[in-house]
Amino acid sequence: MPTGIALRDVRRQLFDAAERVLLRDGPSALTSRAVTTEAGCAKGVLHRHFTDFDGFLAEFVLDRVHRLDEQIASLRDSAGTGTVSGNLTRALTALFESVAVAIVALVTSRDGLRARLRETWPVGVPVLTEAAILIAEYLALERDRGRLATDADVDTLAAMLIGSVHLLYADRDSTPPDGETVHKIVTRVILTDLRDPHP
Known part of the structure; x- marks a missing residue:
């Protein structure tokens, strides 16, 4: 070489x-x-x-989390525009069509990497927990605008959205779901809290 x-x-x-x-x-x-x-x-x-390969991988994962933050940040800017379901569908599709699913598999398959990540990221898988935080922030903005119920539990909704859509993408060997399938899941998750007449 x-x-x-x-x-x-x-x-x-x-x-x-x-x-x-x-x-x-x-x-x-x-x-x-x-x-x-x-x-x-x-x-x-x-x-x-880098001190070792797990150190490299930990910094790689956190770098990709930062990039995903930038991609999902536009979701907050969309609060009050379009439809809640449509905005979430676009953000979740962008998240899971990125490197996120592969990073989850990487983190769960390497004990040394998980231990290294715990030094700066105490709970959860960084990509998914960060996405859940950003989605909860978006949902809170929509709740404040009256497009979600005033008692909507945005943290629980965000976790449900991440988990449900992740299941659609988890099999890396199959064809990714289409936008309509993702939209259907998103709408089902938020339906009881939705105050938007056009989900």
Whole structure:
């Protein structure tokens, strides 16, 4: 493997390579050699920038959580516009058509990674818990605007939405669900709290 390749942003290039390997080959194929081979650099490059491979993976997961935050942040901006179900469907589809499902599989398959993540992320799987927080914030905004019932439990609704839609996407070998299927699940979850006449 060539060692003279100039890496302008080593972390970004290694994280992007890890994502490609993870999505293409699954969590069991994600090794330091696979990542550096995919990035086109020497194996030592990864170990010069991270204490060990679980440390690398923990930072990779948190980096991807931050990127998902940016994707889902637009959901908060949509509060009061369109329909609640439509807004949630778009956000959840974007979440689960990203690297999120693969990250869940990665975190659940590696004890060392989970232990490392617990140092900065005390509960849950980072991608899913962060998404649930952001969705709960959106639902609270819609509740404040009168589009959800005043007693709507937004934290429970957010967890139910994440769990229900995750089940649709969990089988990485099958065809992802279509938008209508996701919309139907979303509408069912929020229906009793919905005050929007057009879900």
